Amino acid sequence: MTTKVTQGTLLDATDKQILRALDDDPRATIAFLAQSLGLARGTVHARLRKLYGPDGLAAETIKVPPGAVGRPLRAIITAQVEQAQFEELVKDVSEIEEVVECLGVSGNHDLHIEVVAADAEDIYRVTQRLMMCRGVTRTSTMIVLREVIPRRMSQLLR
Amino acid sequence: MTTKVTQGTLLDATDKQILRALDDDPRATIAFLAQSLGLARGTVHARLRKLYGPDGLAAETIKVPPGAVGRPLRAIITAQVEQAQFEELVKDVSEIEEVVECLGVSGNHDLHIEVVAADAEDIYRVTQRLMMCRGVTRTSTMIVLREVIPRRMSQLLR
DNA sequence: CACTTTAGTAGTCATAGTGCTCACTCTAAT
DNA sequence: ATTAGAGTGAGCACTATGACTACTAAAGTG
Numbered sequence: 001m002t003t004k005v006t007q008g009t010l011l012d013a014t015d016k017q018i019l020r021a022l023d024d025d026p027r028a029t030i031a032f033l034a035q036s037l038g039l040a041r042g043t044v045h046a047r048l049r050k051l052y053g054p055d056g057l058a059a060e061t062i063k064v065p066p067g068a069v070g071r072p073l074r075a076i077i078t079a080q081v082e083q084a085q086f087e088e089l090v091k092d093v094s095e096i097e098e099v100v101e102c103l104g105v106s107g108n109h110d111l112h113i114e115v116v117a118a119d120a121e122d123i124y125r126v127t128q129r130l131m132m133c134r135g136v137t138r139t140s141t142m143i144v145l146r147e148v149i150p151r152r153m154s155q156l157l158r
Numbered sequence: 159m160t161t162k163v164t165q166g167t168l169l170d171a172t173d174k175q176i177l178r179a180l181d182d183d184p185r186a187t188i189a190f191l192a193q194s195l196g197l198a199r200g201t202v203h204a205r206l207r208k209l210y211g212p213d214g215l216a217a218e219t220i221k222v223p224p225g226a227v228g229r230p231l232r233a234i235i236t237a238q239v240e241q242a243q244f245e246e247l248v249k250d251v252s253e254i255e256e257v258v259e260c261l262g263v264s265g266n267h268d269l270h271i272e273v274v275a276a277d278a279e280d281i282y283r284v285t286q287r288l289m290m291c292r293g294v295t296r297t298s299t300m301i302v303l304r305e306v307i308p309r310r311m312s313q314l315l316r
Numbered sequence: 317c318a319c320t321t322t323a324g325t326a327g328t329c330a331t332a333g334t335g336c337t338c339a340c341t342c343t344a345a346t
Numbered sequence: 347a348t349t350a351g352a353g354t355g356a357g358c359a360c361t362a363t364g365a366c367t368a369c370t371a372a373a374g375t376g
Binding site for chain 3: 347348349350351352353354355356357358359360361362363364365366367368369370371372373374375376
């Protein structure tokens with residue numbers, strides 16, 4: 001088995017089974033997992049300790065619909081930046097709490113920023129704030145009209 | 159308090175506190191949460207039952223680094239589609255397991271698809287498969303070079 | 317205003333789960 | 347053949363859970 005759960009190592013079939021079951025029911029007990037997966041309780045216990053441990057693959061996160069925190073709108077903002085002051089830029093962008101993710105991508109645009117907001121005006125304000133971040137030269141905003149496939153990971157655990 | 163946790167309702171301060179603590183430590187016990195947040199055990203128990211309950215705001219999901227399941231590369235693919243056969247298209251795209259999310263967006267591109275893959279060749283294969291989905295007329299691929307700000311939600315729980 | 321509803325607190329209880337050991341087995345690698 | 351790593355099943359003391367109680371406080375209704 002390929003079980004060493006450290007950076008760069010893969011999850012084996014048992015890890016995936018456990019994580020999949022946990023995705024179904026995040027607060028399932030160890031005993032329940034063991035029983036429903038046909039494993040010994042100690043085994044699940046040990047796996048979980050590794051998965052959640054210091055250099056494990058921290059395995060869960062909150063999945064709050066942005067609407068539940070007053071920000072039902074989503075937008076994708078792409079931004080072109082001057083490479084010079086990159087670290088300062090990252091700091092500036094990080095401070096915008098509406099920013100949910102920021103990726104550096106290949107292609108015409110340098111940054112790919114995902115944002116949640118209360119309404120259209122709010123998105124406008126966020127865009128303005130982004131324009132004021134050090135190094136940002138241009139932005140382009142796309143509003144998310146529909147979640148065609150909501151974010152999913154469990155299909156990767158097979 | 160604004161506590162009815164149903165669709166369209168907001169999380170109140172207590173819900174947010176609990177979820178934030180849970181984001182830190184997904185497997186924290188109810189007793190621990192109660193103690194560290196200065197609430198009665200029964201209160202946390204009741205809140206959690208609602209949050210995770212049938213019409214609660216299902217609150218956690220697995221957060222597996224795609225590298226841990228053999229797909230260290232990420233890409234954003236934008237696709238233009240013919241509106242006609244939309245439902246069929248969604249079905250086709252859903253069947254591609256490398257697709258992690260698919261959003262309908264405003265602007266020039268109709269779909270905004272996030273993909274994980276084993277390597278560049280794998281991304282190429284996924285792109286080819288997307289092109290073969292009913293209704294897709296054009297795609298454009300951006301490789302994710304760096305996670306400038308990793309996906310984060312907890313800043314919204316304040 | 318009195319009344320009802322809803323949420324929280326602090327306490328109890330029986331049941332169940334946890335984290336930990338141990339001795340044993342199985343498998344793959346040396 | 348021997349060793350190292352993982353899984354098993356069992357047992358242990360300890361803790362957490364879920365469900366209950368009686369009581370309090372705040373908010374909404376007639």
